[in-house]
Amino acid sequence: MKRSITRLLMAPSVLLLLAWMLVPLSMTIYFSTINYNLLYPGRNNFVGWMNFEFFITDPGFWIAISNTLILLISVLLITVVLGVALSALIDKPFFGRNVVRVLLISPFFIMPTVNALIWKNMMMNPVYGIFAWISQSLGLEPIDWLSDYPLMSIIIMVSWQWLPFAILVFVTALQSQDTEQKEAAQMDGANGWHIFRYLTVPHLARPIAVVVMIETIFLLAVFAEIYVSTGGGPGYDSTNLAYLIYNQALLQYDVGVASAGGLFAVLLANIVAFFLIRAVGKNLTV
Amino acid sequence: MTLTQQRKLKTLLVGLASWCVALLLFFPIFWMFITSFKTELQAISVPPQLFFEPTLENFTVVQERSDYLKHAWNSVVTSFGATILALIIAIPAAYSMAFFPGKRTKDILLWMLSTKMLPAVGVLVPIYILSRDYGLLDSKLGLVIIFTLMNLPIIVWMLFSYFKDLPKEILEAARMDGATPWDEMIKVVLPLSVGGIASTGLLSIVLCWNEAFWSLNLTASEAAPLTAMIASYSSPEGLFWAKLSAASTLACAPIVIFGWFCQKQLVQGLTFGAVK
Numbered sequence: 072m073k074r075s076i077t078r079l080l081m082a083p084s085v086l087l088l089l090a091w092m093l094v095p096l097s098m099t100i101y102f103s104t105i106n107y108n109l110l111y112p113g114r115n116n117f118v119g120w121m122n123f124e125f126f127i128t129d130p131g132f133w134i135a136i137s138n139t140l141i142l143l144i145s146v147l148l149i150t151v152v153l154g155v156a157l158s159a160l161i162d163k164p165f166f167g168r169n170v171v172r173v174l175l176i177s178p179f180f181i182m183p184t185v186n187a188l189i190w191k192n193m194m195m196n197p198v199y200g201i202f203a204w205i206s207q208s209l210g211l212e213p214i215d216w217l218s219d220y221p222l223m224s225i226i227i228m229v230s231w232q233w234l235p236f237a238i239l240v241f242v243t244a245l246q247s248q249d250t251e252q253k254e255a256a257q258m259d260g261a262n263g264w265h266i267f268r269y270l271t272v273p274h275l276a277r278p279i280a281v282v283v284m285i286e287t288i289f290l291l292a293v294f295a296e297i298y299v300s301t302g303g304g305p306g307y308d309s310t311n312l313a314y315l316i317y318n319q320a321l322l323q324y325d326v327g328v329a330s331a332g333g334l335f336a337v338l339l340a341n342i343v344a345f346f347l348i349r350a351v352g353k354n355l356t357v
Numbered sequence: 358m359t360l361t362q363q364r365k366l367k368t369l370l371v372g373l374a375s376w377c378v379a380l381l382l383f384f385p386i387f388w389m390f391i392t393s394f395k396t397e398l399q400a401i402s403v404p405p406q407l408f409f410e411p412t413l414e415n416f417t418v419v420q421e422r423s424d425y426l427k428h429a430w431n432s433v434v435t436s437f438g439a440t441i442l443a444l445i446i447a448i449p450a451a452y453s454m455a456f457f458p459g460k461r462t463k464d465i466l467l468w469m470l471s472t473k474m475l476p477a478v479g480v481l482v483p484i485y486i487l488s489r490d491y492g493l494l495d496s497k498l499g500l501v502i503i504f505t506l507m508n509l510p511i512i513v514w515m516l517f518s519y520f521k522d523l524p525k526e527i528l529e530a531a532r533m534d535g536a537t538p539w540d541e542m543i544k545v546v547l548p549l550s551v552g553g554i555a556s557t558g559l560l561s562i563v564l565c566w567n568e569a570f571w572s573l574n575l576t577a578s579e580a581a582p583l584t585a586m587i588a589s590y591s592s593p594e595g596l597f598w599a600k601l602s603a604a605s606t607l608a609c610a611p612i613v614i615f616g617w618f619c620q621k622q623l624v625q626g627l628t629f630g631a632v633k
Binding site (some may be wrong): 072076077078080081083084085087088091092094096098099102110132133144157158161164165166167168170171172173174175176177178179180181182183184185186188189190191192193194198199201203204207208210231233235239240242243284287288291292294295299300312313316317319320326328329332333334336337339340343 | 363368369371372374375376377379380382383385386388389391392401402403404446447449450452453454457465469470471472473474475476477478479481482483484486487506510513519536537539540543559563566567570573574583584587588590591598599601602607608609612613615616617620624
């Protein structure tokens with residue numbers, strides 16, 4: 072009797088998510104095998120693997136895959152490394168610590184479209200931007216960030232957004248660290264680095280797992296920042312898989328090829344998720 | 358130097374370094390905020406101007422040009438609507454998994470999280486076509502449904518980790534008194550986990566408010582929330598940084614201030630129970 076009630080309580084969530092996953096996914100699979108261009112309606116014949124071939128041979132395909140992975144790994148590294156360092160820095164009380172916390176968390180609440188617009192215009196503009204002004208004041212040639220280093224610009228924007236998340240998770244984690252253990256280590260002559268390396272970092276293993284997991288979910292799908300700032304360009308230099316598919320579907324109206332691309336994105340996410348859940352899943356309490 | 362002096366100096370240096378980093382990371386937001394009070398000419402002046410006579414003109418222009426209030430209302434309705442709906446669906450599921458775990462509970466949770474891994478672009482076309490066929494394109498209801506489903510896995514997971522930490526003895530006591538699982542959930546578990554439910558809801562509101570992919574692709578002028586309104590300012594029609602900043606400030610201010618007030622609860626939620 073009890074089993075059936077608990078199943079009943081779970082049913083809405085499970086069924087809705089199942090539908091949310093299966094219905095669109097099967098439609099995507101179906102679309103990927105037919106000729107389906109919104110500009111030429113009524114010619115939806117079966118074409119087999121053609122859409123996949125077309126998507127793979129797109130000059131942007133491999134660039135997009137590698138850009139997606141570079142973006143993911145760079146942002147993960149930046150946010151985790153800087154996040155651990157900065158959270159260790161603000162762990163002990165100092166004047167105005169609460170204000171510092173508030174300032175540090177703020178970028179997390181800025182919406183991606185605004186984030187990209189601030190950085191693209193007010194920070195990175197090669198003529199009027201703050202960076203250009205700093206370069207000029209130092210007597211250097213201003214850098215045209217979005218044209219010369221498009222992917223790096225996107226990495227900066229996305230890292231800026233996610234660093235606060237990492238810092239705050241780590242700060243909360245550090246507060247639960249055993250101070251007696253630290254003091255004992257100090258008594259035994261351990262220096263600051265040793266304490267950080269052998270006590271603090273292992274203590275952070277689980278929070279790091281959480282940060283990596285959550286960020287990966289969002290980083291594989293970075294879209295708005297690219298859409299608003301570089302538009303994937305110049306060329307394919309800042310196009311990730313999400314943006315390539317969007318381009319295919321909504322700018323070239325080719326639903327068939329876009330669906331094939333969507334399946335590649337699903338495949339890539341599954342590969343990443345497979346390794347991630349193996350590496351990180353152990354550290355998550357379920 | 359004595360030991361206390363040394364310690365004081367260290368605190369001072371740590372404090373200074375922290376302030377520098379915090380101000381550096383906050384600078385883009387600060388700059389956006391003050392640029393919104395400049396004239397267009399002041400906004401692009403080199404060297405950048407820190408002191409100037411502030412004007413409120415940009416804000417009125419933004420309201421007139423893109424009807425800020427309508428889009429802000431759309432953001433409020435979709436964020437809160439989706440969050441409440443998702444909580445209603447997720448609470449029973451999280452409750453049942455936390456208190457009556459079966460052999461497959463862990464698998465179900467991981468599976469739910471893995472649906473979040475399914476990239477939105479992978480299903481963009483079908484969702485677009487389904488929304489079109491059911492008249493949900495450019496409608497708030499459509500966005501609410503999508504946002505609900507989008508955040509459901511994270512919400513279930515977070516609630517689960519809160520419920521799991523509740524003392525089991527209380528439930529057993531309630532059961533002795535003849536309470537059914539439904540009574541237990543409504544009368545015992547919910548009142549005890551108000552804090553957890555609040556932080557989960559807060560995070561969901563932030564995620565909905567800042568969601569950009571579906572908002573950009575499924576809405577046009579009618580139901581567009583603030584994320585989509587802002588994107589219309591990216592068009593290369595010239596340098597209108599002051600107006601852009603005003604629009605951005607208006608779009609972000611509600612959620613940033615909201616976040617400042619709730620940061621403690623939010624952070625707790627964000628750690629997914631991995632940090633005690």
